[in-house]
Amino acid sequence: GSSKTGIVSEIELEQELGVVIHRDTVRNCANEISFYGRTARKKPYVNRGSRFKRIKYARPMLKQPFGYCNNVLWSDESQFNLFDSDGKVMVWRTPKKEFNLKCTVAAVKYGGGNLKVIETLEWVPYSPDLNPMEHMRDELERRMKKHEPKNKDELRKALLQEWNGIGTDITEKLVDTVPNRLYECITMKGFSTRY
Numbered sequence: 057g058s059s060k061t062g063i064v065s066e067i068e069l070e071q072e073l074g075v076v077i078h079r080d081t082v083r084n085c086a087n088e089i090s091f092y093g094r095t096a097r098k099k100p101y102v103n104r105g106s107r108f109k110r111i112k113y114a115r116p117m118l119k120q121p122f123g124y125c126n127n128v129l130w131s132d133e134s135q136f137n138l139f140d141s142d143g144k145v146m147v148w149r150t151p152k153k154e155f156n157l158k159c160t161v162a163a164v165k166y167g168g169g170n171l172k173v174i175e176t177l178e179w180v181p182y183s184p185d186l187n188p189m190e191h192m193r194d195e196l197e198r199r200m201k202k203h204e205p206k207n208k209d210e211l212r213k214a215l216l217q218e219w220n221g222i223g224t225d226i227t228e229k230l231v232d233t234v235p236n237r238l239y240e241c242i243t244m245k246g247f248s249t250r251y
Contacts, residue, residue, distance in 0.1 A: 111241065134193045
């Protein structure tokens with residue numbers, strides 16, 4: 057199991073046992089059984105209709121011949137902020153539960169920012185886990201952490217520099233994971249995958 061907040065667990069324990077338990081005691085006991093406070097993974101909210109569309113997309117794609125994904129022009133719409141606006145939510149979970157639905161928070165796209173790369177390919181809604189370009193964006197975001205652009209021009213230059221520094225070894229590895237992503241989408245009944 058998991059809990060969105062440690063406070064709820066403390067209150068439940070106190071009510072169940074009839075004693076006051078210190079937060080550190082709860083944390084230490086949880087750590088002993090491999091539960092640790094971690095930031096909840098953000099995964100897109102996927103409603104029933106979107107789950108159906110994701111499965112409807114994944115099934116025929118899995119039937120494509122081996123190597124088909126090497127001939128797809130992958131694209132993505134990304135927004136990069138001058139100032140980070142992403143909040144973090146802490147959850148208690150075991151290491152293997154990081155993508156359990158109870159240990160993630162729904163994310164809504166584009167909380168603000170001012171430089172976008174425009175999407176050129178139709179895509180299944182709420183499906184960044186099926187598109188290897190999402191992981192390219194994550195790689196770009198990691199590389200951008202060393203930059204502190206003061207304006208849009210500096211942001212653009214830094215983005216181009218870091219984008220051009222991403223090697224084909226990374227892109228090939230990501231494209232090679234597409235069949236696994238599609239298979240997992242189907243086995244997860246359209247819910248978000250671990251990708």
